[in-house]
Amino acid sequence: MKKVTINSVASYAGVSKKTVSRVLNNEPNVSDATREKVLKVFKELDYTPNPIARGLAQNRSFIIGCIYDNPSKSYITRVQTGALAACQENNYNLLIHPCDLRGDALISNIEHLLQSSRLDGLVLTPPFSDFKVLVDFLKSKKIPYARVASAVLEDDSISVRSNDEQGAFEITEHLINLGHKAIAFIKGHPDHSATEQRFKGYRRALSTHGIEFNERLVEEGNFSYHSGVDSARSILDLTPRPTAVFASNDYMAAAVLKLATQRQLKVPDDISIAGFDNAPIARHIWPGLTTIAQPVEEMTQQAVNKLIEHIGDPQEQPYQVTLEARLITRESTAQVK
Amino acid sequence: MKKVTINSVASYAGVSKKTVSRVLNNEPNVSDATREKVLKVFKELDYTPNPIARGLAQNRSFIIGCIYDNPSKSYITRVQTGALAACQENNYNLLIHPCDLRGDALISNIEHLLQSSRLDGLVLTPPFSDFKVLVDFLKSKKIPYARVASAVLEDDSISVRSNDEQGAFEITEHLINLGHKAIAFIKGHPDHSATEQRFKGYRRALSTHGIEFNERLVEEGNFSYHSGVDSARSILDLTPRPTAVFASNDYMAAAVLKLATQRQLKVPDDISIAGFDNAPIARHIWPGLTTIAQPVEEMTQQAVNKLIEHIGDPQEQPYQVTLEARLITRESTAQVK
């Protein structure tokens, strides 16, 4: 396939490079006749502009980076799906970059990424969405960024989230309405802002319904399945055993379910279990997990769309949205006996 | 941050652009003194070459594309992990591109991707690895590609796989050794080459051990959890009920487990269940699934490494490797009663 460049189009159409460029970019000040002539040549020659040359001239790469450090594969996949959808709408591409949260290495890692890829913008996913050091760094370097599922909304950034606190409140309330009073809670990873939000929702539901908070019912997890196993062990060993467990995500909830089943406990007859996120595993196991569904794809797609808009026009307003999370009840929770 | 370009480095070091470029690319014919001088300036000025400019000059993007259409999220994540590892070693970036297998749209979709991104190469993951139309298209366009987990090895391409047929043989044999004779089988998606391979391994194990193949024990699935539910229903309704089920992947196996549990069957006491892939779910459920572990990350990493090598030097030999798959026994399979 011989290369079709802007030069061939220009000479073929009998106009200058610059005019072709104007048509490409929908610039004003091109006569309708000329525009149509050029557009026709585009088709005839099957011309596609070279994004690299374009990037060089405009100092843009048309690539968005997505950074993550998340134990939940399904979460990442959903984030990617949403980001990809937005990228495709805007003729951007998505570059994925897993990286470790810990330590100073992060900033230099990101710095290297930015220098070596010249990304136009960055999507921050949990736990990076609320990582102040990183956000400040990006701000100082004037790198456009968007935050997905951050706990805090700030005035001057793009941020799309869902209401974790409210979701946790609702699912806890659901358990309370089923008659549960001793509801154990497994926390998430301390670096994720969702961890605190979900914990807050749990506590608010308890206090709203006049149930005293009991610290012994709270276990520290980190969102991983493995941590869920450890927490589950402690919880199931308690006497009296709680009648329900609310884990901060579905993987940990699945771990509780596995351990409970291993110990011959019937779920939900002997113990109710609830999770969070509506990960695939929540419906792949028996009994299916009652959980909170967040519109992760939608959140990410909106965030990336706004990010790209912002890149095109840095005057663009900040964008802060909170989407609804909703309760999904399955078989893992039932009326207390 | 003011921009550090090759020009600033050159004038600062008192040499020409071209000499700086030579140092950058480790070209010969640069005196040691000059080379060191330039390298020192790199550090002092904290210079990073602009990949976009480089790409324009060399007509390369330093980006590898990875295309997929796979219902298994965990498989995709593993592929990405391996591909990213290889990319990072070689200062490449990874661009992910989900797309539909079906129809003519695929080729034009890929064509558009190539034109708009100028990818240096493509990684084909199942089911694309064995999709002849696509492979032929890439060959005709002279786009470098590598195939992951393809069934067939061809002479002139890069292809890294594991032995699905052998894996299926071993897990079936494992069931036979436990005394099972009526072993149901759930096939995968017909477009995936692994589907046929795994079926072959199953049949070979049966015939090796003198067990007659029974077509009624075979169900058509498509690797999705949902299809597993349907197949499980048919299998569990059989009389006499098979004593074991071998599903072509873990999601479908998990579906069998869920349905069996719903029907009050004890696994593995009443029925043994085996999967394939060693997906996370295999160890997240109870009982854990006996399955076959394939080194997906390793496969992809090798494939991408070779692909990048090939891009740098198109004379590079073809590369064809088959890695070992290994049996992992968990609680879902046991001696027949």
Next chain:
DNA sequence: CTACATTATGACACCGGTGTCAGGGTTGAA
């Protein structure tokens, strides 16, 4: 009909690198 604003177009430099080639300096063999 002139004076001036506005629109349409192209020439040319530029983005930040790499490829080609020519020229000066060394080295080694004749």
Next chain:
DNA sequence: TTCAACCCTGACACCGGTGTCATAATGTAG
């Protein structure tokens, strides 16, 4: 000593677009 071969280096064009500015063509007000 001479000449070819080789090593090192830089000038310059080029990759394929975009930005700036000058200029020609057209429109509009006085």
